[in-house]
Amino acid sequence: MSTHGSRPSGCTPFEQELVNAMKDFMNTAETPHFDTAAIARGARRKRATAIAGIATALVVAGAGTALAAGATGGSSHTTQRTAAATADSTTLLVRTSDGTATEQLAGVSSARARVALVHFGLTPTFTRVRKADCSKPEDAVVLVSPHAPTVVHAGDTVLVTTCYR
Numbered sequence: 001m002s003t004h005g006s007r008p009s010g011c012t013p014f015e016q017e018l019v020n021a022m023k024d025f026m027n028t029a030e031t032p033h034f035d036t037a038a039i040a041r042g043a044r045r046k047r048a049t050a051i052a053g054i055a056t057a058l059v060v061a062g063a064g065t066a067l068a069a070g071a072t073g074g075s076s077h078t079t080q081r082t083a084a085a086t087a088d089s090t091t092l093l094v095r096t097s098d099g100t101a102t103e104q105l106a107g108v109s110s111a112r113a114r115v116a117l118v119h120f121g122l123t124p125t126f127t128r129v130r131k132a133d134c135s136k137p138e139d140a141v142v143l144v145s146p147h148a149p150t151v152v153h154a155g156d157t158v159l160v161t162t163c164y165r
Contacts, residue, residue: 090141091148092158094120100151105141110162113141121154127161134163 011019090106101120105113110126117124129142143161146152 089143089145089147092117092144093148093151094122095151095153096120102148105144105160107137107140109137110139110141110160113160113162117158117160120152122152123155123157125157125159127159128164129161130165131163132165134165138164 088106090104092103092105094101094103103116103120105116108116114124114126128139131142134140134142139162141160142163145159145161152158
């Protein structure tokens with residue numbers, strides 16, 4: 001036992017020795033050094049790496065989804081084509097939960113066009129125009145508005161123009 005002073009009243013010799021050991025440690029131990037700048041840099045580097053990894057995963061997942069939709073041909077009731085290849089006045093681009101669907105309505109009957117538009121949650125409004133050169137069957141779609149490249153969403157109204165002789 002060391003003698004660092006008198007023993008306080010009510011302390012056992014073990015308690016006094018423990019107090020003396022703590023005082024010795026306090027007087028001789030070095031203060032720990034933390035490099036806070038290095039710790040902050042490491043945390044930023046880990047966060048940046050995690051964000052880059054998540055962004056990469058999202059891009060890869062999106063590309064995989066797009067490739068899968070292209071490989072399977074999309075849903076059975078829509079024709080999947082690029083907007084550039086079919087951007088005419090009878091092509092409709094519809095935003096769906098799976099992405100964007102392309103619906104080609106040229107020459108389609110008004111009844112079939114109505115079914116397709118209602119399926120996508122759109123509100124069709126029909127007009128008829130007299131055309132002497134209407135070579136399509138009576139009541140066939142000749143124009144939709146808005147048309148590609150404008151994208152429509154569920155709840156939008158689409159004006160469908162059909163021809164008659």
